[in-house]
Amino acid sequence: MALFDWEPKYSVYIDEFDKHHQKLLEQLRNLHQSMLNGQGKQVIGDILDELKKYTQYHFNAEEEKMDELNYPNKEEHKAKHKELISQLDEIIDGYKSGSHQITSDTYQFLNNWLTKHIMGEDKKYIPFFKDKL
Numbered sequence: 541m542a543l544f545d546w547e548p549k550y551s552v553y554i555d556e557f558d559k560h561h562q563k564l565l566e567q568l569r570n571l572h573q574s575m576l577n578g579q580g581k582q583v584i585g586d587i588l589d590e591l592k593k594y595t596q597y598h599f600n601a602e603e604e605k606m607d608e609l610n611y612p613n614k615e616e617h618k619a620k621h622k623e624l625i626s627q628l629d630e631i632i633d634g635y636k637s638g639s640h641q642i643t644s645d646t647y648q649f650l651n652n653w654l655t656k657h658i659m660g661e662d663k664k665y666i667p668f669f670k671d672k673l
């Protein structure tokens with residue numbers, strides 16, 4: 541499996557959220573490919589901004605469902621989302637200010653950043669959302 545490929549084991553059995561996760565991986569793949577193609581700072585900056593925007597959109601969608609159905613672990617899950625956003629912010633700010641490069645370590649980090657959250661935290665809501673969504 542290549543980096544940023546969606547795998548069936550990532551499924552949370554909610555179509556909407558699986559699609560969001562696939563789209564996030566697609567954006568990460570696009571970031572990686574654009575860097576390999578030697579795209580400039582403006583283009584890469586825009587891709588990073590889009591990634592942040594879509595991440596926020598996806599987290600909001602999950603959190604709205606959690607609020608609506610009163611998911612018992614919602615506060616814990618929201619805190620994890622906050623942490624992920626601030627990690628993403630750090631990467632984006634570092635890149636834009638020139639203090640940090642995006643390297644193969646960064647891609648590995650971003651791959652884990654998303655997939656570990658899916659496997660560790662998102663998987664926990666499956667039994668709760670099942671039959672409700």
Ligand SMILES: [Fe+2]
Binds near residue numbers: 602617621657662
């Ligand atoms: Fe989540």
